[in-house]
Structure formats: C-alpha cells, structure tokens
Amino acid sequence: MPWLWYVGPLALLVVWYLTGLRGRHEARRDGELVRWRVLMTPQAASPLRGAQRDARKTVAEIDGPRPVRSSPSSLERMLEETGGGAVVARYELVPKLAYVVVAGPDAKNGSEYQVVLAKLAKAAPQLTVSPLPILDGHRAPNTGVQFKKDPDFMEQFLVEGPEAKGIGRWLSARVRDALRDFPDAWLFVRDRAMALAVYGPVDAERLQELVIAADTIFAEHGAGGAPSLLFEGDSEADDDEEADEDASDDEDASDDEEEEGEDAAGADRAVR
Structure with a gap:
C-alpha cells in the first residue's frame, strides 16, 4: 500500500x-x-x-565517592519508599552506612531522582517530610504533624506519620534547619534507615547540597558513630602537608635569623 x-x-x-x-x-x-x-x-x-x-x-x-554495585538490603528497601525506579548508579559515602543512589524512570516511576540512603543508630518513628504543595500559587493548608513553635518550617514542609510526639522529637531544630536549607528535599524514615531524596535531573551542585543536608541529619541520628558523609580524603596526607609547611616555615625563620645576624655584623663593622 x-x-x-x-x-x-x-x-x-x-x-x-x-x-x-x-x-x-x-x-x-x-x-x-x-x-x-x-x-x-x-x-x-x-x-x-x-x-x-x-x-x-x-x-x-x-x-x-566510589561507584559500587550494591548497598545493604535494609537501604535498598528504602528505594521503594522513595519511588523505586531503575537504578542508574550507586556511590559509597561511608562503607556499609551511607550511599548515594541515582534512579531513572521505569514502568512504575516516571521521574529521575537522586537519594542519600543511610542507616540510623536506633529505630525511629515512621515519618515522611515533603515540600508543602502549592495550589493556585498558594501553599496548601498544612494538615500534617504540627510544629507550632516553628511556623516557618510548617510553611515549607508537610510532615506525615502516625506518632506525632515521637516525630516531633526526632525532627530536632538541627534537622529542621537542614531541611530548610534544602527546601526541595523529601525525607523518608523507616525503622533504622533514612532516605533524603531530590526529584528531577541530576545537577552536580544540587546533588552536593543534598549530601550536605543528609550529613547534618546523619550527624544527629546516624549509625556507627555518625561519621561525616562528606568526602574528606586522606587525613594522613593532610597531616603530611601541614608538617611540610611547618618545616618550610622553620627553614624560613632560620634563614631570617641568619640574615639578621649578617646585618648586625655588618653594622658593627660600619661603626668601627
């Protein structure tokens, strides 16, 4: 035809x-x-x-942060809470404790997103924190867990969960400040695991801000002594560099002393 x-x-x-x-x-x-x-x-x-x-x-x-093929099963299960999707990449922040996962759309999830998955020191109340929806250009009424002493936080975020008192204690002022500094964040807490996610295409600076926010929350509730999630490199190498700088300063100081001594000797000869 x-x-x-x-x-x-x-x-x-x-x-x-x-x-x-x-x-x-x-x-x-x-x-x-x-x-x-x-x-x-x-x-x-x-x-x-x-x-x-x-x-x-x-x-x-x-x-x-190095790419890895998998993370602990308790953290992998948190991906279903954040939306599932096809995993594009995983990066290790702290071995066995914290990872960054990049997920893409699949048959069930139509959005690309990035999420920091981390283990908690102890079981936490189930909660979800999401940006408060905007309807017709205005924030929707906040029907979630109330933070009456923090109205600014309530204007930005909807907090949902079955244990209001426990959630109020877990979302300390420090945690709320971290979320305020990154208002696009979605926080999911289930038992002894947390997920801090941002939805949309990967952007390097925004992903770094996500890890910084997660680091603050992890410092408050993280497992394993809550080590930093920020890649700090080799501290021994830093110490070596500082030692080299100190040695260089000592050499400069000794050189200055020698020059001062020569100047003083020259001055004595001039007087004579």
Whole structure:
C-alpha cells in the first residue's frame, strides 16, 4: 500500500530522534555525576577552572565517592519508599552506612531522582517530610504533624506519620534547619534507615547540597558513630602537608635569623 512508503520512514525518524534525545540526556547526566564526584573531593575548594580540568578525568581517576554495585538490603528497601525506579548508579559515602543512589524512570516511576540512603543508630518513628504543595500559587493548608513553635518550617514542609510526639522529637531544630536549607528535599524514615531524596535531573551542585543536608541529619541520628558523609580524603596526607609547611616555615625563620645576624655584623663593622 502506498501509505506505507510514508509511515515507514516517519517511524524510523521518530525512533532516531528519541534515541538521540535519550543519548544526549544520558551523556549530560553522566557528565554531571563526574562533576559532582569532583566537587565532593578535598580539592573542591580549588578554583573552578581546576575543577573543570579534573572533570575531564576518567571515572577511575577521580578521587571522590566510589561507584559500587550494591548497598545493604535494609537501604535498598528504602528505594521503594522513595519511588523505586531503575537504578542508574550507586556511590559509597561511608562503607556499609551511607550511599548515594541515582534512579531513572521505569514502568512504575516516571521521574529521575537522586537519594542519600543511610542507616540510623536506633529505630525511629515512621515519618515522611515533603515540600508543602502549592495550589493556585498558594501553599496548601498544612494538615500534617504540627510544629507550632516553628511556623516557618510548617510553611515549607508537610510532615506525615502516625506518632506525632515521637516525630516531633526526632525532627530536632538541627534537622529542621537542614531541611530548610534544602527546601526541595523529601525525607523518608523507616525503622533504622533514612532516605533524603531530590526529584528531577541530576545537577552536580544540587546533588552536593543534598549530601550536605543528609550529613547534618546523619550527624544527629546516624549509625556507627555518625561519621561525616562528606568526602574528606586522606587525613594522613593532610597531616603530611601541614608538617611540610611547618618545616618550610622553620627553614624560613632560620634563614631570617641568619640574615639578621649578617646585618648586625655588618653594622658593627660600619661603626668601627
């Protein structure tokens, strides 16, 4: 039939376009993840130009959170609470305690998102914290757990869970401040695990802010002594650098003393 002459090429064109669009999205996402790992290294304080140069390194060369194939089963189960989806990547922040997972859309989940999964020191009340919905340009009425002494927090977040008193204690002022600093966050707490998620495409700076917020919450309730989730590198190497700087300062001081001694001797000769 003649109409097939037009439908066939058109279908191929649509497939080519969608495939190319997906490829560009994946390339951009992978680039943002590389850039995030660079930002999470101790060299993140270096000038942006240096960070951009480091971003051209291969995955194996980056001294940041390392990719892993899996995380503890208790944390993997938290992914279902955050929306499921196809796992694109996992990164280890603290072995056996905390991980970053990047998830993409699948048949059940239509959104890409990133989440910090972490173990808690003890069982916590079940709770979900989400940004308070906006309806017709206005915040919806807050029908969740009430924080009457913190109206600013209630204007931003909806807190849901069956144990209001326990939730109120768990969401301390420090935890609420961390959420306020990252208002796009969704917090899920179930038994001895937490998940802090942000929905949307991967952005390196936003993912770093997510980890910083999770670090504050983990410091309050985390397992294993609540070590830092921020990649701090090799402290021994830092100590060596400080020792080298001290030694260099000592050498400079001795040089100055020698110069002062020579100047004093020269002055004595001039007087004579």
